[in-house]
Amino acid sequence: MTNTFWRYSHLALAVSSFLFLILASITGTILSLEPVIEKVKPYAADNLDEINLAESIPALQKKYPDITKISVENGQFVLIEGTDENDNALKAYINPKSGKMLGKPGNKNEFFQWVTTLHRSLFLHELGRVFIGVTAFLMMLIAISGIMLIIKRQRGIKRFLAKIPNDKSTQYYHTVVGRLSLIFLLLIAASGTLLSLNTLGIIKSLKIGLDVDFDKIKSVPEKNIKDFEVFKNIHYSDIKTIEFPFSEDVEDYFILTLNDREIAVNQITGAILAESKYPFSVLVADMSMKIHTGRVSVIWALILGISSLSILFFIYSGFAITLKRISKRSKNKHHKDDCTFILLVGSENGSTHRYAASVHKLLLKLGKKAYLTSMNNYSVFPNAEQLLIFTSTYGEGEAPENANKFISLVESTPQKESLNYSVLGFGSKFYPDFCQFAFNVHNLLSAKSWAQPLIDIHTVNDRSPQDLILWQESWSLKTDIPFSRFSSSVDDEQKALSAFTVKSNQGSGDTILVNIKGGLRTKAKSGDLLSIYPANDHRERLYSIGVVDKTIQLSVKLHDNGLGSGFLNQLKANDKFQARIVKNEHFNLPAKASKVIMISNGTGIAPFLGMIDENKSKKPFHLYCGFKKSSSFEPFTEYLNTKLNQSKLTNLNVAYSREGKKQYVSHLIELDSELIAEALLNKAVIMICGSLSMQKDILLILDKICLKKTDKPLSFYQSRNQILMDCY
Ligand SMILES: Cc1cc2nc3c(=O)[nH]c(=O)nc-3n(C[C@H](O)[C@H](O)[C@H](O)COP(=O)(O)O)c2cc1C
Numbered sequence: 001m002t003n004t005f006w007r008y009s010h011l012a013l014a015v016s017s018f019l020f021l022i023l024a025s026i027t028g029t030i031l032s033l034e035p036v037i038e039k040v041k042p043y044a045a046d047n048l049d050e051i052n053l054a055e056s057i058p059a060l061q062k063k064y065p066d067i068t069k070i071s072v073e074n075g076q077f078v079l080i081e082g083t084d085e086n087d088n089a090l091k092a093y094i095n096p097k098s099g100k101m102l103g104k105p106g107n108k109n110e111f112f113q114w115v116t117t118l119h120r121s122l123f124l125h126e127l128g129r130v131f132i133g134v135t136a137f138l139m140m141l142i143a144i145s146g147i148m149l150i151i152k153r154q155r156g157i158k159r160f161l162a163k164i165p166n167d168k169s170t171q172y173y174h175t176v177v178g179r180l181s182l183i184f185l186l187l188i189a190a191s192g193t194l195l196s197l198n199t200l201g202i203i204k205s206l207k208i209g210l211d212v213d214f215d216k217i218k219s220v221p222e223k224n225i226k227d228f229e230v231f232k233n234i235h236y237s238d239i240k241t242i243e244f245p246f247s248e249d250v251e252d253y254f255i256l257t258l259n260d261r262e263i264a265v266n267q268i269t270g271a272i273l274a275e276s277k278y279p280f281s282v283l284v285a286d287m288s289m290k291i292h293t294g295r296v297s298v299i300w301a302l303i304l305g306i307s308s309l310s311i312l313f314f315i316y317s318g319f320a321i322t323l324k325r326i327s328k329r330s331k332n333k334h335h336k337d338d339c340t341f342i343l344l345v346g347s348e349n350g351s352t353h354r355y356a357a358s359v360h361k362l363l364l365k366l367g368k369k370a371y372l373t374s375m376n377n378y379s380v381f382p383n384a385e386q387l388l389i390f391t392s393t394y395g396e397g398e399a400p401e402n403a404n405k406f407i408s409l410v411e412s413t414p415q416k417e418s419l420n421y422s423v424l425g426f427g428s429k430f431y432p433d434f435c436q437f438a439f440n441v442h443n444l445l446s447a448k449s450w451a452q453p454l455i456d457i458h459t460v461n462d463r464s465p466q467d468l469i470l471w472q473e474s475w476s477l478k479t480d481i482p483f484s485r486f487s488s489s490v491d492d493e494q495k496a497l498s499a500f501t502v503k504s505n506q507g508s509g510d511t512i513l514v515n516i517k518g519g520l521r522t523k524a525k526s527g528d529l530l531s532i533y534p535a536n537d538h539r540e541r542l543y544s545i546g547v548v549d550k551t552i553q554l555s556v557k558l559h560d561n562g563l564g565s566g567f568l569n570q571l572k573a574n575d576k577f578q579a580r581i582v583k584n585e586h587f588n589l590p591a592k593a594s595k596v597i598m599i600s601n602g603t604g605i606a607p608f609l610g611m612i613d614e615n616k617s618k619k620p621f622h623l624y625c626g627f628k629k630s631s632s633f634e635p636f637t638e639y640l641n642t643k644l645n646q647s648k649l650t651n652l653n654v655a656y657s658r659e660g661k662k663q664y665v666s667h668l669i670e671l672d673s674e675l676i677a678e679a680l681l682n683k684a685v686i687m688i689c690g691s692l693s694m695q696k697d698i699l700l701i702l703d704k705i706c707l708k709k710t711d712k713p714l715s716f717y718q719s720r721n722q723i724l725m726d727c728y
Helices: 003-039 052-065 110-121 125-153 170-199 282-294 298-329 351-365 406-412 435-445 466-478 561-567 603-613 630-645 665-671 673-681 692-710 714-718
Strands: 066-075 076-081 088-094 101-103 238-244 253-258 261-266 272-277 341-346 370-374 387-393 419-427 451-453 457-463 498-507 509-515 529-532 541-549 551-557 577-583 596-601 621-625 653-658 685-690 723-727
Touching: 003 110, 003 125, 003 298, 052 066, 052 238, 052 298, 076 125, 125 170, 125 282, 170 282, 253 561, 272 603, 272 714, 351 370, 351 419, 387 435, 419 435, 435 451, 435 692, 435 714, 451 692, 457 466, 466 529, 466 541, 498 561, 498 630, 509 561, 509 630, 529 561, 541 561, 541 603, 551 561, 551 603, 596 603, 596 665, 603 621, 603 630, 603 685, 603 723, 621 630, 621 665, 630 653, 653 665, 653 692, 665 685, 665 692, 673 692, 685 692, 692 714, 692 723
Parallel strands: 341 370, 341 387, 387 419, 419 451, 419 457, 596 621, 596 685, 621 653, 685 723
Antiparallel strands: 066 076, 066 238, 076 088, 088 101, 238 253, 253 261, 261 272, 498 509, 498 577, 509 551, 529 541, 529 577, 541 551
16 A cells, blocks of 8 residues: 555544544553552562462461452552451451561552543543544554554565664654554554453453352362462462352352463362353453553553653654645745746655745746646646756655656646756665656656756755755756855855866867866866856856866867857966866766766766776776767877777777767667666666767667666666766
8 A cells, every 4th residue: 555545544543533642642641650659669569470379378377367358459469358366357468478468458549540530431431431442443543554654664564673864854753753662552552442342342351150060079188278289380470369268168169360260279179160261352351451551560551651652742743744744835926827937846744845945936036937836736837948846755766745646747748848857856875766756757858859958867865955056056057047045954155266277278179178287185086077157257167077197187068159168268278267176976986886888978078088097997997979070089089099908998989970870879879788788787887978968868778778678767777876977
């Protein structure tokens, strides 16, 4: 059954019973103290499981000649009744071994009696018992649905106690405390339900009386009580009551009410005259009573008390989680049909929604027509120019609840006009399917002719502000919409620039290769980004870099009137300019990959040049790159041939789109589909760098290869960091 089913059941049950649950929780907690308080009373007898009747009864009879009854209360108090040596009525707690009197029973504590009645029947007699019975039953269902939710969340019963990442959210504490107490709460609720069914007479648990055959009662061989075999084997811990024979007549006998049966014992011979085992229903009712009242032990009573108290925490935190979920339903200022920016959110617990809402607010503040809604409300957006998708991932790489119909909706409802999209995935690397649903969405849209990626998919691990900043910067760059100080959760880093010196700057066709060096403190890795502000204003431009021999290499395509490329193009050797390195850890060379397959087009080759040089251990590195013409590839030929000779590069495949076979790099991938599939199965990493349109083609082909040859979708590998992308 789905998460949604369990979640709604859990919530509906809690809502329908929370007032009674609050009452049951408070009274239950108070009542759990009763056995604890009793335990500290001085008349509790110890080691009842070591004292048998054969040794105890003769000693007691010596001290108290006329005993009528002995009862063991709550498994710890031995109450003797009869008359004492002065013919006075005797009713006292004793030590059953020595016979020493420990105390006299007093009146029951009135407060506990009052709370007990409130707990059992709300002072409403039969009707109250029904209410309490129903509450106990609902609590049982709440506990079961809670356990199911935890099993789903933990991906299986075996991982029930596995670590949960602490994001300090109310949900985290709700789940963690739940894990500790749900089993106990289930026991409390189930035993309470059974007790209610019993008291309401719905379950009948009748004891069958003793059937003594008086004709067969014998008075020989006469034995001393200390030699009664049956008494030797019965300890006080097994006993509820012992009724003593009324007279010395052989037809009067001992009646022992034990935990699991009743027996009649001949007072002269010690023979068992009759035995009646309790039916299962009586044993269950008895066990329920022990479990529910905590009378079995003080530790159990304390566990019950703490568990009862935790119900209050669950009610508080459960409603806080629900309110948070409800509060994320924001109102829109504009109708969806009028909006150019459509923000679609997949969020289960609200954090993704809060971020999307702050982007929405920013867009509205800037006078943009923006519309924010759940991914499940996807429809045709006639005026949309941009689809911004913010989504978390749940389950085993699945959609959050308000996005679970998105994929089928997109399949059935194409947009009428072409639009740009960008996907920002929220997730946690704690889970094996990191942001898998976001990757699914990105791949799905990549395959739609009406959807063009505006920027590459970005992911946010554990709400990392750095990850958010990376997305913001990329998105701002493409839209010219500044993200200044719009969200309290995101620090606007002080962007400290430092000086870089140009070592060389060569042009080849529409591409320039710029080699630069930073200061001593510059730390850069291939795959990181170089950020420049060409006009000394807010406009930032980012370039993927390769690092060879501590020299930073930029490969930049020249655009007519391009702000960044124009600026870099006019730089000459020894010129200095201000820039900064932006860490791009998700696109650095993965240290553990068994094999690396690099796919690029145009200037996307830049980071790979550095990574190939980094391949000191000569792992299999395959490079697939696409260029328009052989002249565009020319500047890299010599370098790559050297790396082939040094075995730092295993294999080089180049496609030219305007020459020879007129191939794209995607064709080369299609041709090597066998190698690609095998590599992925063997935990290789595929890195893609270049244009977003190339990425779109490659993702389609890779998805086909993965499904056909590995039986898994591409997103399976994406979420396991086997597909790394940095496209623009
Ligand atoms: C039960 C559960 C399952 C999750 N499963 C995944 C997962 O498979 N992959 C992932 O990247 N993150 C997973 N996460 C992490 C969430 O996606 C992440 O915390 C996200 O920021 C939550 O966003 P939200 O508050 O908008 O729902 C899971 C979190 C929970 C509580």
